[in-house]
Amino acid sequence: MNFQQSQTFTGQKNTGVQGTLGNNLFKLEDVSVTFGDIRALINIKLSIDKGEIVFVTGASGAGKTSLLGLLSGDLKPDSGRVSVPSPRRCFISKVFQDLRLENRKTCEQNLWAAYDSTIYDNKKEFKKDLEDLAGVLGFDNRLDLKIKDANGGLKQKIAIARALLSKPDVFIADEPTASLDTGNARRLFEVLNIYNVKKGMTVIWASHNKELVKNFSGRIIHLENGKLIYTGHACFI
């Protein structure tokens, strides 16, 4: 990966000066996002390095999904500058709040949607990764269940596993533990931590539940009413 090759999205009101990303995978400079009269994000300045684990926290409406939208390139700023890595060099996999699963297909069939012959040597290798993830996330006995018959927690795990099976450089998840209990949330963190340590995967995880993610190791970016209030280690917030 060459993260020097970045894309820059510039808001209309502030053109700024273009530069390389350096060690930063993502960089936001004085970025604001509005929806009509609503100021979803206000003058956000932040950077995220390759290999970081970052939790974006804040109450409902604080701007978490908007921030993730900027990082994933789904949303453009009204002002300020957003630099993200080039998709040709860095693959970002996203788990949205609406999980975007195929209801009439089974859990396993939904996972196979991540299969790509350019990133796996063969289907056997993919199947092994699939079964390993099913084991550690605890749904190995549910692979034949149709999504329409699955509960919220299982659907969430399938969406997360599908994203991981695409072997992303960056994993972005919006409220990935919304339907998970604390034990499953911890197990998810441990899986993401392994991918982070072993594969260098950058993790960006949005949660309204600050108290939960404070228990996990990573950096917190806390938003309130569209403003970045705090960024740093969980123990100081």
Ligand SMILES: Nc1ncnc2c1ncn2[C@@H]1O[C@H](COP(=O)(O)OP(=O)(O)OP(=O)(O)O)[C@@H](O)[C@H]1O
């Ligand atoms: N597409 C949109 N159109 C209009 N307003 C929007 C849109 N997206 C977000 N907003 C508003 O922008 C603000 C920030 O929303 P955002 O979804 O980023 O917050 P959030 O922290 O993700 O909230 P939640 O925890 O409920 O998911 C809110 O006031 C929201 O109503």
Ligand SMILES: [Mg+2]
């Ligand atoms: Mg949201």
